[in-house]
Amino acid sequence: MVVLVLLGVLALAVAGCVCVVWAERGGPRWVRAVATMTLAAGTVVRHSRRNRRPGLNGSTGDDG
Template identity: 80%
Template sequence: MVVLVLLGLLALAVGGCVCVVWAERGGPRWVRAVSTVTLAAGDVVRHSDKSRRRRLNRSADGGE
């Protein structure tokens, strides 16, 4: 079951990347919408990772 979930997430990620490339080349409106969602999700993940690293660094430095 876990493998199926991971395969589904992988398929969504690959599909999102394909839509980003297609949208850059002037794809249809739905491709541009999927591309926007994919890029926004990437920004959210990137921001959460930076926040998590800052919290870990603060706790390792003794909270300073």
């Protein structure tokens, strides 16, 4: 059961990446919407990892 869930998540990630590439080449409106959601989800994950484990990436946390 866990394997099926992981395969589903992997399929969604691959489909999102395909939509991002297709949207860059001028795909239809729904592809651009999926690409926007995919990029937003990636940003959320990236920020949540940064906030959860500060200091493990070797930086001081000072962006400026």
